Each structure stands twice: as C-alpha cells, then as structure tokens.
Amino acid sequence: MANMYSKGTKRKFFDSVDAAMDNKAVLYSRQRQSLLDMSLIKLQLCHMLVEPNMCRSVLIANTVRHIQEEMTHDGSWQLVTEAFGGSGPSDHLVATEVLCRSSALEQQGGGPKLYSVMGYDGCREEEVVTDEALCSVTFSDGAPALLGTIDHCWDRAELRMVAVEDRVIKDSGSEVESGEGAKTVMGQVFGTFEIKNGAPGSDPALEELFSAVDASYYDLDTMLTSIQSTPKMGPYNLLDSMASSHGPTSNSSCRTDLSELDHIMEIIVGS
Amino acid sequence: VRHEKGCKTQDSADIISTVEFNHSGELLATGDKGGRVVIFQQELESKNQPQCRGEYNVYSTFQSHEPEFDYLKSLEIEEKINKIRWLPQKNAAQFLLSTNDKTIKLWKISERDKRPEGYNLKEEDGRYRDPTTVTTLRVPVFQPMDLMVEASPRRVFANAHTYHINSISVNSDCETYLSADDLRINLWNLEITDRSFNIVDIKPVNMEELTEVITAAEFHPNQCNTFVYSSSKGTIRLCDMRASALCDQHSKLFEEPEDPSNRSFFSEIISSISDVKFSHSGRYMMTRDYLSVKIWDLNMESRPVETYQVHEYLRSKLCSLYENDCIFDKFECCWNGNDSVVMTGSYNNFFRMFDRGYRQDVTLEASRESSKPRSVLKPRKVCTGGKRKKDEISVDSLDFNKKILHTAWHPQDNIIAVATTNNLYIFQDKL
Numbered sequence: 038m039a040n041m042y043s044k045g046t047k048r049k050f051f052d053s054v055d056a057a058m059d060n061k062a063v064l065y066s067r068q069r070q071s072l073l074d075m076s077l078i079k080l081q082l083c084h085m086l087v088e089p090n091m092c093r094s095v096l097i098a099n100t101v102r103h104i105q106e107e108m109t110h111d112g113s114w115q116l117v118t119e120a121f122g123g124s125g126p127s128d129h130l131v132a133t134e135v136l137c138r139s140s141a142l143e144q145q146g147g148g149p150k151l152y153s154v155m156g157y158d159g160c161r162e163e164e165v166v167t168d169e170a171l172c173s174v175t176f177s178d179g180a181p182a183l184l185g186t187i188d189h190c191w192d193r194a195e196l197r198m199v200a201v202e203d204r205v206i207k208d209s210g211s212e213v214e215s216g217e218g219a220k221t222v223m224g225q226v227f228g229t230f231e232i233k234n235g236a237p238g239s240d241p242a243l244e245e246l247f248s249a250v251d252a253s254y255y256d257l258d259t260m261l262t263s264i265q266s267t268p269k270m271g272p273y274n275l276l277d278s279m280a281s282s283h284g285p286t287s288n289s290s291c292r293t294d295l296s297e298l299d300h301i302m303e304i305i306v307g308s
Numbered sequence: 309v310r311h312e313k314g315c316k317t318q319d320s321a322d323i324i325s326t327v328e329f330n331h332s333g334e335l336l337a338t339g340d341k342g343g344r345v346v347i348f349q350q351e352l353e354s355k356n357q358p359q360c361r362g363e364y365n366v367y368s369t370f371q372s373h374e375p376e377f378d379y380l381k382s383l384e385i386e387e388k389i390n391k392i393r394w395l396p397q398k399n400a401a402q403f404l405l406s407t408n409d410k411t412i413k414l415w416k417i418s419e420r421d422k423r424p425e426g427y428n429l430k431e432e433d434g435r436y437r438d439p440t441t442v443t444t445l446r447v448p449v450f451q452p453m454d455l456m457v458e459a460s461p462r463r464v465f466a467n468a469h470t471y472h473i474n475s476i477s478v479n480s481d482c483e484t485y486l487s488a489d490d491l492r493i494n495l496w497n498l499e500i501t502d503r504s505f506n507i508v509d510i511k512p513v514n515m516e517e518l519t520e521v522i523t524a525a526e527f528h529p530n531q532c533n534t535f536v537y538s539s540s541k542g543t544i545r546l547c548d549m550r551a552s553a554l555c556d557q558h559s560k561l562f563e564e565p566e567d568p569s570n571r572s573f574f575s576e577i578i579s580s581i582s583d584v585k586f587s588h589s590g591r592y593m594m595t596r597d598y599l600s601v602k603i604w605d606l607n608m609e610s611r612p613v614e615t616y617q618v619h620e621y622l623r624s625k626l627c628s629l630y631e632n633d634c635i636f637d638k639f640e641c642c643w644n645g646n647d648s649v650v651m652t653g654s655y656n657n658f659f660r661m662f663d664r665g666y667r668q669d670v671t672l673e674a675s676r677e678s679s680k681p682r683s684v685l686k687p688r689k690v691c692t693g694g695k696r697k698k699d700e701i702s703v704d705s706l707d708f709n710k711k712i713l714h715t716a717w718h719p720q721d722n723i724i725a726v727a728t729t730n731n732l733y734i735f736q737d738k739l
Contacts, residue, residue, distance in 0.1 A: 072573060075631060088383045091471060091490040092521050092540050093636045096577045099519055103573055 069104055076101045324727040326714055330394040330402065333718040336364055336725055337404060338732055339389025343373035345406055345459075347417065348734075364734050368417055370459040373408040385410050391476050393485070395498075403462070405485060409472040412487055414463035414498065422450040468494050468504045475525045481532040488525035488537060491518075495549075507555045508537060508547065523581050523638075530590040534559075538595060542579030546606065562604050564611045574626040574635065582638035587647040588719075594650055596641040599623060601652050601662065616662040616669065619654050621692040621703045634708050645720045653712025656701065657728050658688060674712060674726045674733040685735065 076097050322340035329336050336348040346369045351362035376385040387408055395403040401418040426448040429437055471489035478485045486507070487494050493508035508525075512518055521540045528534035533549045545558035566575060578598035586593045592613075595602050599620060602612035618639075622629060629635040634655075641652040653659045654671075662669045671688045691700040714727040722737030 069573075072627070072630075079633075088381070088472075090636070092523060092580065093633075095518060095521050096540055096580060096636070099576055100573055103576075 069108070073101060073104045073108075076104070323729055324714060324732060325388050325390060326392050327716045327725050327727050327732070328392045328394060328404075329716050329718055329725070330404075331396050331719060333720055333723065335367065335394070335402060336716070336734070337392045337394065338725075338727065339372065339392050339406055341386075341388045343371055343375070343387030343389060343408065345370055345372045345389065345392065345404075345415070347457075368457040368459055370415070372406045372413060372415065373411065376410070390473060393476050393478050395478055396482055398482075405476050405478065407473050407476050407487065410466070410469055412465040412473070412476060412496075413461050414465075415459050416462045417457060417459050420456045420458060421453060423453045424448045425451045463498065463501050465496055465501050465504070468496075474523060475537075477525060477527040477535065479527045479532050480530055484532075486525060486527060486535060488522050490521040493522065493525055493535075493537060493555075505553070507549060507553070509554065509556060524584045526584055526586055526593075528590055529586050529588060536584055536586070536593060538581035538584040540580040541576060542581055542597060544581065544584060544593070544595060544604070560606070560609050562609045562612075564602070570623075572626065574630060577630070577635055578626065583640040585641055585643060587643050588645065589647055592647065594641055594643065596639050596652055598635060598637075598639075601641055601650060603650070603664070614664060616650070616660075618652055618660050619658075619690070621690055625703070629708070632708065634711075637711055638713060639711075640714050642715055642717045644717045644722070649717075651715050651717060651724065653715055653726070655708050655711050656706040657710040657712060658690075659712045659715055659726055674728055674731075674735075675710075 079097050080094065080101070322342040322344065324338050324340050326339040327336070328338075334350050336350075338346050338348075340346070347367045348364035349367035350364050353362050372389060373387040375387045377383075378385055385408065389406050389408060391405075391407050393405045395405070395414075397403075401416050404415050404417070406413055406415060425432065426446050428442055428445055428448075429439065431437055465487070469487065469489045469492070471491050473487055473489045475488040476485060483498060485496050485498060487496065487504075488508075491509065491511040492506055494504040495507045496504045508522070510520065510522060519541075523538050523540055525535060525537035528536075534546065535549070536544055536546045538544045542563065544562040546560040546562070547555035548559045549555060551557070551559065566579070581595045581597050583596040584593060591606060593604050593606065595604065595612075596618075599622060600618055601616045603614040603616075605613045626635060639653050641650060643650055648665050649661055649663050651659060651661045657674045658671050659674060660669060660671050671690070672685045673688050686699075689697075689700045690706070691697065691702045696702050710728060712726055712728055716725045718724070724735050726733045726735065
C-alpha cells in the first residue's frame with residue numbers, strides 16, 4: 038500500500054493491479070451470488086414437486102450453506118453485490134470457469150479464503166496474475182461500484198428471506214411426522230439464513246443486541262397487550278441503554294412500534 | 309480390451325431404470341419407469357452360428373408395481389422399478405426381488421410346458437361332463453404344450469420405508485436381504501413380510517440437521533455378516549452385523565481426503581457416491597461418483613487403490629451441469645466375471661471400460677448408427693481442447709440427454725447389457 042505514493046509509473050502499475058483484483062473479486066461475488074440464487078430456486082422448485090429426491094435436496098441445501106458460510110466469513114453476507122435493476126438470477130449466469138475451479142488463493146493458503154470485497158486482506162499479487170480462470174471470463178454488465186449499493190442489496194436479500202420464511206411457517210404448521218423429508222430439509226436450509234445462527238462469524242453486534250433478551254418478552258399475550266407489570270430488559274431497552282448509557286428504563290411511547298419490529302424479526306429469525 | 313460385437317437391440321416404450329443378469333447369466337432382467345419387468349433369455353448355442361453365443365430374446369414380461377397414492381402425505385408413489393436382484397436358483401423356478409420407492413416384491417418365474425389332459429369329469433375345454441355318461445375311468449396324463457412363462461408375486465414386503473428405497477441386496481446366506489432408503493437400512497427374511505429389522509439409521513433427531521443421506525448398500529458376496537453403504541458425502545461404511553443389532557457404528561470407514569487443488573462449491577456434490585459394488589472375489593469394492601470410478605481394497609480405508617476418470621473433461625462444466633441437474637445423475641458401475649475389467653456409463657450414449665490389468669480404457673457408444681448387428685464397436689474419443697481430430701467429438705457437442713446410467717456384465721462371459729434411455733443394447737465379445 039505504501040507504494041501507491043511513490044513514483045508515477047509505479048503507482049500506475051499498482052493501480053491497475055488493484056483494479057484488476059477489484060474486478061476479479063466482484064466477478065467472483067457475482068458468480069457466487071448467481072449460484073446461490075440458482076440453488077434457492079432449485080430448492081423452491083423441489084418444494085412444489087410431489088416428493089423430491091432427498092439426496093438432491095440435501096446436496097443443494099449443503100451448497101447453499103457453504104455459500105452462506107463463506108459469505109458470512111468474508112462479511113459479504115450483508116453486502117450482496119450483484120447486477121441490479123430487477124434482473125432475475127438467470128441473467129447472471131455467465132461463463133462458469135470461476136466457480137468451477139478453485140481460486141488460486143486456496144491453492145496457496147490452506148483454508149478457503151475469499152478475496153475480501155471490503156479491503157485487501159489476504160490478497161496476494163502473484164495469485165492475481167496466475168489465476169487465468171478469472172481473467173478469461175467476461176460479462177456484459179459493467180462491474181458495479183463495490184460499495185455503492187449496500188442498502189439496496191440488503192433490502193432485497195431481506196425481502197427474499199421473509200417471503201421464504203412465511204412459506205416454511207405455513208408448512209410447519211401442518212407438518213405431520215410423516216411429512217419429513219424435503220420439507221424439513223428446506224426448513225433446515227431456510228433456518229440457516231437466520232442472522233443469529235450462533236455460528237462463528239455471525240454479526241457480533243446483533244448477538245449482543247439479542248443476548249439479554251428475556252424469552253418471556255415474546256409471549257403472545259405480552260406482545261398483544263403491550264403491557265408488562267415489571268420493566269424487563271428487552272431489546273428496546275438495550276437500544277436505549279446503548280444510545281444514552283442510562284440504566285434500563287421503560288419507554289412506552291415507542292413500545293408498540295418496537296414490538297411490531299420484534300414480531301417481524303421473530304418471523305425472519307424463526308424462533 | 310477386446311472389441312465387442314453388436315448383437316441385439318430391444319425397443320422399450322418406457323425408460324429403463326435397472327438392468328441385472330441372473331447368477332448363471334442365462335436370464336437378463338430389466339425394469340422400467342412404468343413398473344414393468346422384462347426378462348430376456350439366452351438361447352442355447354446354435355450349431356448353425358458358431359460365431360455367436362445364443363441371442364437374448366424376450367422370455368417374460370409382467371407388471372411388477374403399480375402407481376400408488378399415499379393418502380397421508382397426499383403424494384404419488386411412483387411405480388418405477390429402482391432395482392432388481394435375482395436370488396440364486398434352487399429349483400426349476402427363478403426368483404427375483406424388484407422394488408420401487410416403497411415396496412419390495414418377490415416374484416417367482418416358472419415355466420409350464422405340459423398340461424394334464426384326460427380328466428374324467430371335465431371335457432378338454434373345461435365344461436363338466438354329465439356324470440351319468442362316464443363309463444370308464446382313466447388317469448389323466450401330462451401332454452406337452454407351448455411353453456408358457458408365468459410370473460407370480462410370492463411375497464410383498466411393504467410399509468417398512470419412510471423414504472425412497474435406493475438399493476436391495478440378497479445376502480449370501482440366501483435367507484435374508486437388505487433394503488436401503490435415504491436414511492435407513494432394513495434387514496428382511498425372505499419368508500417373512502410383516503417384520504423387518506432396522507440395522508442402520510442415520511436420521512438425525514432434528515431433521516433440520518440433515519446433511520448426509522445413504523445412496524447405496526450391498527451385502528458382501530461371501531461374508532453373510534458384512535455389508536457396506538455409501539453416502540452423499542463420498543464415504544463408504546462397512547458394517548458387521550455380529551457387532552451389534554443396530555449397525556450405526558461402522559467397522560470401517562472408507563474415505564479419500566479431498567484434493568485441495570480441486571475444491572469448489574461443487575466438490576461435495578461430485579463426491580456423492582451413486583453406486584457401490586463388491587468384486588466377485590469379495591476382496592475389493594468399486595464406487596462411482598460423478599466424475600470417477602474408484603476401486604477400494606477392503607483392507608485399506610485411507611484411500612482407493614485405483615482411480616479411473618470417466619469424463620474428466622466435465623470438471624470445467626460443473627456449473628452448467630448443476631444448472632441443468634445433470635450433476636445429480638446417478639451412474640451405476642459393474643465388474644466383469646473375473647474382476648479384471650470395470651464398466652460404467654457416461655453421456656452421449658457413451659460407456660467406458662477400464663481394464664485393471666492392462667491399464668487400458670476404452671470409450672464405446674451404444675446407438676443404432678454405430679452398432680449394426682454383427683458389426684464391431686468402434687472406440688470413441690472426446691476432444692477436450694485444441695484441434696479436433698476426425699471422428700472425435702468435442703465436449704460441447706455431447707448430448708447430455710443421452711445418458712447411460714445402467715449397465716450389467718454377464719457373470720462369466722464377455723456379454724454386456726447397456727441401457728440407454730429407451731433401448732437396451734446387448735453386446736457380445738467376438739469369438
């Protein structure tokens with residue numbers, strides 16, 4: 038990084054290398070997202086068929102989980118880079134060299150490690166040069182700005198999760214012991230999209246936020262009546278305390294809004 | 309590896325889903341998606357045509373399974389025959405097990421070439437005679453008749469599998485057999501249909517934790533206490549039924565460490581084992597995963613002793629094959645009679661043979677165009693890159709709808725049965 042400020046010619050070299058690495062990282066993320074979209078569609082199609090092949094469903098679900106774990110690990114789970122403007126997942130299916138071959142990083146570093154899209158941790162120059170797979174792939178859209186559309190992506194990912202969870206909840210209500218198989222496999226798959234999955238690498242801020250939640254807060258009665266006899270340490274209390282560093286205080290004015298938010302969060306998280 | 313000679317093709321309206329020679333090789337059974345079983349019989353060697361061993365002709369056809377409806381789950385149960393396994397012959401009749409996703413049936417196939425004639429109270433057409441017209445008594449005698457082959461269901465083994473049955477295997481004791489579904493393996497006595505013993509159960513308490521399923525299972529050919537089962541994660545477990553009633557603890561675990569240079573998001577999928585077969589000797593077993601065939605020595609769990617690449621050129625196409633679901637195709641594999649050659653199918657109606665002794669392999673094609681009767685099969689080659697030679701096929705021209713999933717090898721002779729989607733090809737070695 039220090040070399041960026043040296044002579045003009047040298048700076049140019051590093052700039053182009055950095056740009057190339059950016060492109061590759063973006064491309065890899067796009068490919069990975071495309072694979073994730075494809076896998077989710079396959080699982081949803083499973084859901085509609087009569088009795089889907091369990092081996093296939095399990096393998097697809099495992100693939101989804103691997104992608105999710107990697108995306109969580111490199112921080113891009115909340116930062117989904119893809120071509121935008123409402124294009125469907127199938128539009129992203131480009132040449133598959135990137136995903137079908139391991140990245141050169143893995144060959145030299147041991148564990149699976151991704152180009153970090155936020156920074157340059159773990160990237161090494163020589164790997165950029167030797168990984169022909171990434172170089173040979175082209176795609177029609179221009180590489181989107183890396184950091185520009187965080188909110189947009191997050192909304193889209195969140196919407197997808199909610200829609201899917203609704204279906205799972207409907208199914209689990211009518212589930213009988215004999216209704217095992219693909220439905221619960223799907224339940225497992227969609228369960229892994231929980232934000233607070235307890236897996237290492239999940240968002241520490243969120244974990245802290247929900248760590249002190251009293252389970253009784255989610256009692257239906259409590260939420261419906263919005264009345265609590267004694268002030269309990271709920272998430273909105275934590276928010277207040279984090280903001281003002283005061284002790285826990287009851288705050289009835291925003292209690293209704295926050296209870297609705299918690300209800301939505303409960304659906305997403307799948308209590 | 310010798311060239312083969314095309315001998316017989318048989319059209320079938322339905323997709324062939326399983327192919328199996330019986331223990332003598334005289335009979336060849338096929339099952340199809342419509343629940344039918346068609347059995348071919350080898351003709352006795354003809355003195356007129358010494359070059360050719362007997363041809364296989366249709367011997368018997370019967371409807372083994374019908375579509376059913378599971379009212380509890382509101383799901384249809386397909387009648388497709390997943391597997392057929394012959395029992396060793398003990399008397400004049402032949403027995404085979406056929407299974408769909410849920411129910412196994414034991415079929416008796418018997419011949420009738422005589423019928424009794426000369427009853428006292430019945431006419432030849434079955435009408436009863438007036439007893440007052442009977443003046444003499446005679447003993448009915450058996451007279452020859454046209455050969456009739458009858459198939460009758462002798463046992464129905466039902467309601468033991470929650471998940472889809474993928475394998476059945478007859479024990480060497482000829483009294484028991486196993487049936488395996490995605491999560492469980494059951495042990496049956498051939499005589500008893502209302503009870504089976506569960507010997508393997510990998511169902512997790514919480515189905516949301518399910519990450520691995522059973523893909524195939526087989527009894528050892530000689531040791532009646534030993535069986536193996538393979539998984540979707542590329543492992544094979546060998547179990548000894550003497551150790552405990554529930555064989556959840558394996559005696560041996562066969563698994564090859566992953567090659568880190570080949571790791572991708574598809575690594576697990578292509579490591580999933582689609583078939584496992586013991587060698588006739590019982591010393592080795594063969595597994596088929598998406599891209600390769602592996603031979604394992606039962607005494608060494610750490611890695612296979614031989615690995616053969618079936619269609620390595622597909623490794624760079626895995627994403628497309630995932631998209632069109634071909635990556636989930638379950639190819640079977642088989643040994644020849646003396647365990648020196650193994651065979652498996654591929655795409656474009658290609659099938660591959662690997663000679664373990666001579667370290668040679670060949671790609672052949674099962675199609676009408678390339679195998680006129682009495683012609684010699686020509687080896688095929690897939691061009692993986694660069695200049696395509698004459699007669700080579702480029703990877704991008706392969707037809708992935710033409711897949712050979714099921715193959716079988718005669719237990720003694722060099723006769724093979726290869727099933728394309730709708731057709732069965734039988735090839736014989738040139739004598």
